[in-house]
Each structure stands twice: as structure tokens, then as C-alpha cells.
Amino acid sequence: MHARKLTASRAVPAVAALAALAAGNAGGAPATAAPASAQDLPPLSAATSLLVVAPHPDDETLCCAGLMQRVVRAGGRVSVVWITSGDASELDMLLIEHRVFAPAKARDLAARRMREARAATGMLGVPAERQLFLGYPDRGVLKLLTSNRSTAYTSGFTGATAVPYSDALFAGHPYTGESLERDFAAVLTRVAPTLVLAPSPRDTHPDHRAAGLLATAAMARLAGGAQLRYWIVHGGEGWPSPRGLEPGLPLTPAPRIRGVTPAVFALEPAEEDRKLAAVRAYDTQMRTLAPFLLAFVRSTELFAANP
Numbered sequence: 001m002h003a004r005k006l007t008a009s010r011a012v013p014a015v016a017a018l019a020a021l022a023a024g025n026a027g028g029a030p031a032t033a034a035p036a037s038a039q040d041l042p043p044l045s046a047a048t049s050l051l052v053v054a055p056h057p058d059d060e061t062l063c064c065a066g067l068m069q070r071v072v073r074a075g076g077r078v079s080v081v082w083i084t085s086g087d088a089s090e091l092d093m094l095l096i097e098h099r100v101f102a103p104a105k106a107r108d109l110a111a112r113r114m115r116e117a118r119a120a121t122g123m124l125g126v127p128a129e130r131q132l133f134l135g136y137p138d139r140g141v142l143k144l145l146t147s148n149r150s151t152a153y154t155s156g157f158t159g160a161t162a163v164p165y166s167d168a169l170f171a172g173h174p175y176t177g178e179s180l181e182r183d184f185a186a187v188l189t190r191v192a193p194t195l196v197l198a199p200s201p202r203d204t205h206p207d208h209r210a211a212g213l214l215a216t217a218a219m220a221r222l223a224g225g226a227q228l229r230y231w232i233v234h235g236g237e238g239w240p241s242p243r244g245l246e247p248g249l250p251l252t253p254a255p256r257i258r259g260v261t262p263a264v265f266a267l268e269p270a271e272e273d274r275k276l277a278a279v280r281a282y283d284t285q286m287r288t289l290a291p292f293l294l295a296f297v298r299s300t301e302l303f304a305a306n307p
């Protein structure tokens with residue numbers, strides 16, 4: 001693999017163009033004039049500082065567990081920032097708690113998902129001090145970037161208007177877009193990443209689209225040569241196919257990123273095994289979504305240079 005030196009501002013398209021993607025216009029051809037060719041991942045070494053941007057606990061493992069392990073093995077640093085703590089999972093609440101939804105239970109579920117995230121990423125070599133939770137509202141991130149930039153958003157799931165989790169990086173910060181952007185910028189300063197893996201703004205989940213937008217805009221403001229690559233989890237109807245655990249099978253490109261050729265990262269069998277163990281650490285999610293989650297345990301992970 002060889003790096004192409006691109007500054008963040010040249011590597012990402014205009015934020016305005018991404019806004020259309022985040023608003024849901026994500027199908028069809030790319031909305032920017034960026035070339036649709038695959039671009040290699042930068043070399044992974046002891047100098048690598050990888051930051052994985054995860055909208056919810058489990059996304060970082062689904063997208064990137066193989067690459068995370070490889071960076072650790074190369075002597076580099078891996079950090080994960082979770083934008084939300086996954087406190088809007090009503091189906092989980094009903095199935096696991098056997099009771100109707102209630103704000104206190106949503107916060108309990110978030111606490112459980114954060115513990116799972118610590119266990120999963122610990123297995124992948126991420127130390128506790130690089131496991132960074134922002135605690136913004138699940139299912140509310142896109143609202144923060146649009147209608148709630150300066151007025152606090154109220155989570156319909158937890159009832160919170162500010163980060164309610166004591167072990168979040170900035171507990172008590174208000175649920176506004178401006179606060180989220182400041183907190184995310186603080187994470188970039190703290191981590192000093194050389195490579196950022198962010199969700200694609202074409203993802204069908206609004207939190208994922210918003211997190212992709214947030215990362216793209218923040219990286220465009222960042223001086224230096226940090227590189228940005230995109231992954232997708234909610235990639236279109238039926239994807240990934242087939243569902244369930246199929247060891248050794250490569251991941252196919254998602255329908256939602258049609259027109260973009262991602263770089264292919266090949267996992268070694270031991271990396272694939274450890275990815276499976278990390279996915280299984282998400283007990284709350286495995287109970288309801290196992291066939292979908294296991295479909296990401298494949299011999300490859302895909303990272304696109306264009307959103």
C-alpha cells in the first residue's frame with residue numbers, strides 16, 4: 001500500500017454537497033465531482049493514530065475491527081469516539097427488559113451498551129483512555145446539525161436535554177449542534193489522528209449520515225494531512241448479503257455507495273476470529289440483530305475515499 005498525500009481539505013468534497021446526502025438524497029450517482037476510483041489506505045505503522053467515529057456502540061466493530069487490530073499490531077494508536085450511547089433502541093428495551101419503554105430504562109440500556117463497547121474494543125486493543133463517549137442523543141444527531149444547532153434538543157427516549165452519562169467525556173454538555181461540534185473538535189485535538197474512519201453520509205440511518213457530515217466538516221477545518229475514509233453499515237435493502245456468519249467470505253460493496261469503489265482491507269483469519277469475539281460482546285444487540293451483525297464478520301472491510 002502506498003499513501004497519496006492529500007490534505008483533509010482536498011480529500012473531502014464541499015460540506016454543502018454532503019448536506020443533500022445527509023438529508024436523505026443518498027441513492028444513485030455521487031453528488032460530487034470527486035473521482036469514483038478506489039484510493040489506497042495509507043500505510044499502517046507505529047506512527048498511525050487511528051480514530052474510528054461510531055454513531056452507536058457496535059458500529060466501530062462492524063466497520064473496522066480488522067483494521068483496528070492491524071494498527072495496534074503495527075504499534076500505532078487506536079481511539080474510538082461514540083457519538084451516541086445507543087439509548088433509543090426500543091426493540092431491545094421490549095425484548096430484553098420485558099417491559100414498556102421508560103426514560104430511566106433507556107439510560108440503563110445505554111450504560112449496558114457502553115460497557116459492551118468497552119469490552120469489545122478492549123478485545124481489539126483499544127485501551128480505556130482511548131474509548132471516548134460523547135453521549136449525544138440516539139436518533140437525534142441529524143436534528144442537532146439542522147434544527148437544534150443552538151437550541152437544546154430533548155431526547156424522546158431518555159428525556160435528556162444534555163449529556164446524562166457521568167462517564168461521558170463531557171457530561172452535562174447541552175444537546176445542541178454547536179456543543180456537539182465543539183466536543184468533536186476537542187476529540188480531534190486530543191487524539192491527533194492521522195487516519196479517521198467515519199460513517200458514509202449515504203447510510204440509511206440518520207445518525208450515521210449526521211456523524212459522517214460532522215466528521216467531514218471537522219476534518220475540512222483541521223490543519224495537517226490527516227486522512228479520512230468512509231465505511232457504511234446500513235448500506236441498502238438486504239445488505240450485507242448473505243446474512244449470518246460466513247467465515248472467509250468477502251464483504252460486497254453496498255448498494256447505497258454505488259459509483260464509489262472502496263479500498264479493500266483483507267483480514268487475516270485470526271483478525272476475523274477476534275472481530276467475531278468483539279461482535280459477540282454486544283449481547284444486547286446480538287439478541288435482536290445477530291444475523292445482521294454477524295454478516296459484517298467477513299474476510300474484508302471496505303473503506304471509501306469519497307462519501
Ligand SMILES: [Zn+2]
Nearest residue numbers: 055056059208
Ligand atoms: Zn449505528
